[in-house]
Amino acid sequence: MISLKKYLDATDAGAVADDAPEGEELLSAALAAYRSSLLETGNYSLDACPGLGKDLKTSLSKLGEKLTGEISAKKIDATEKGVREQLREWGGRAATHYRQQADEVKEILLVMARTAESVGARDQRCAQQITDVTTRLKSIANLEDLTQIRASIEKSAGELKTSIDRMTAEGKAAIEELRNEVTTVQARLEEAEHLASCDSLTGLRSRHSVESQIETRMGGSQPFCVAILDIDGFKPVNDEHGHLVGDELLRLFAEELKSRCRTTDIVGRWGGDEFIVLLDCGMGVARGQIDRIKEWVCGNYTVHGAQGAMKLHVDASIGVAEHARGESMKTLLARADAEMYRNKAASRKDGALARR
Numbered sequence: 001m002i003s004l005k006k007y008l009d010a011t012d013a014g015a016v017a018d019d020a021p022e023g024e025e026l027l028s029a030a031l032a033a034y035r036s037s038l039l040e041t042g043n044y045s046l047d048a049c050p051g052l053g054k055d056l057k058t059s060l061s062k063l064g065e066k067l068t069g070e071i072s073a074k075k076i077d078a079t080e081k082g083v084r085e086q087l088r089e090w091g092g093r094a095a096t097h098y099r100q101q102a103d104e105v106k107e108i109l110l111v112m113a114r115t116a117e118s119v120g121a122r123d124q125r126c127a128q129q130i131t132d133v134t135t136r137l138k139s140i141a142n143l144e145d146l147t148q149i150r151a152s153i154e155k156s157a158g159e160l161k162t163s164i165d166r167m168t169a170e171g172k173a174a175i176e177e178l179r180n181e182v183t184t185v186q187a188r189l190e191e192a193e194h195l196a197s198c199d200s201l202t203g204l205r206s207r208h209s210v211e212s213q214i215e216t217r218m219g220g221s222q223p224f225c226v227a228i229l230d231i232d233g234f235k236p237v238n239d240e241h242g243h244l245v246g247d248e249l250l251r252l253f254a255e256e257l258k259s260r261c262r263t264t265d266i267v268g269r270w271g272g273d274e275f276i277v278l279l280d281c282g283m284g285v286a287r288g289q290i291d292r293i294k295e296w297v298c299g300n301y302t303v304h305g306a307q308g309a310m311k312l313h314v315d316a317s318i319g320v321a322e323h324a325r326g327e328s329m330k331t332l333l334a335r336a337d338a339e340m341y342r343n344k345a346a347s348r349k350d351g352a353l354a355r356r
Contacts, residue, residue, distance in 0.1 A: 027071070031067050031068075031071065034064070034067065035064035035065075035067055038060040038061065038063060038064040038083065039057075039060065039061060039064060041056075041060055041087075042056055042057025042058070042059075042060045042061060043057065045057055045090065045094075048094065049094045049097065052090065052093055052094050052097060052208070054207075054208045054211070055090065055206050055207045055208040056086060056087075056090040058207055058208075058211075058271075059082075059086045059090075059207070059271050060083065060086060062271065063079050063082045063083055063086070064079075066078075066079055067079055078235070082272065085272075086271075089200060089201070092200065093200055197209040199254075199268065199269040201247060201250060201251065201254075201269070202250055202251055202254035202255075202269050203251075203254065204254050204257075204258060204267050204268050204269045204275070205266060205267065205268035205269075206268060206269070207268060207269070207270055207271060207276075209268060210266060210268035210270075210276055210278060211329065213266050213278055214226065214278060214329055214332075215329065217278070217280070217323070218323065218329065222280065223280075223281060223282040223322060223323070224278065224279060224280050224281070224322070224323055225278075225279045225281065225282070225283055225286035225320055225321060225322045225323070226276060226277070226278055226279075226320070226321055226323070226332060226333060226336050227276065227277040227279065227286065227290050227293075227318055227319065227320045227336060228270060228274060228275070228276050228318070228319050228333070228336045228337055228340045229257070229274065229275045229276070229277070229297075229316045229317070229318050229340070230273060230274045230275075230316060230317050230318075230340055230344065231249075231250075231253065231273040231274075231314060231315075231316050232314075232315040232316060232317055232344065232347065233315070234246065234249075234272075234273035237249060237312060241303075241305045241306075241310075242305070242306070244305075245303050245304070245305045248303045248304065249301055249303050249312060249314070250269075250273065252301050252303070253275075253297060253301065253314060254267075254269065254275065256296065256297045257275060257277075257293065257297050260292070260293050260296040260297060261277060261289075261293060262279075262289070264279075264280055265277055265278065265279050265280075265289075266278035277290070277293070282322060283320070283322040286320055286322065287320060290318055290320055293318075294316065294318055297314075297316060298314055298315050298316055299313070299314065300312070300313050300314075301313075301314055315347070317340050317341070317343045317344035317347060318340055318343060319335075319336040319337060319338065319339030319340030319341070319342070319343060320336060320339065321333075321335035321336035321339065
């Protein structure tokens, strides 16, 4: 990729050799190979961690799609940074996911071991008691006094009943303890699955989780819409103030977005500085809701940089699309994405006119 960027820099500067067509063919082939490697990396992530691999595959595929059309060294730089960020974030989430699963499996094994140990000890005690009773019953055969025989049988029967009652009680207690332990472990596993379905930076739903919700609604008959939000001019925030400030701004924006949506809305991070809202309503209601959200989430945010607290103004471009019966998820999201970019382009044009 470094040689490609040098070639593009030379092209921008006008210092292109006579074999420029060959260089362009090489650029096209290299970009195609790079996009293919991103797709294969996404496929491998599905094999490595099925629960989280879909997120990475989708993100890498989207980054690869950006390397089409007019290509520049700046666009390649941005794509490389995006790939590194996605791989770093996914690696951390996958490691945490498997670590949590391993811990829960070990906990289940320990619970089973403790239960087996308690049952074994109980059975050993009861076996000894039954052996004692059996020995006493055998000795009755040598007795001649009926009174002694009766007393011995009653004592043995009483001890045997006590032993059986104790076995029953201890068995119920062991089963109840095991049931409680399994319930606790199950709750931890569900919590781990919930964490795996959340975006690690913002706490919103992950892309994979939102896609699952969309697929569920596509199988129903109720209307629903998706809205894609993209923060305008976010890259300069990272460039000028650093990624820590950028991450803080994303978290604050996510909190504000979540708080301004209805409890029935599904809110997630789509990737980078893009967010998605899934609304269970038709386009008319969705437009009104999105207009209210935009009014609330756009404005000044206070973040903390190297020089202390500072205010950053945030605007966002939004695209909304209502699902049409029989429409694929890819087409639905593409329509929302296209409207978002149209609104972003219009916003830039209005801003340029205002500055004249």
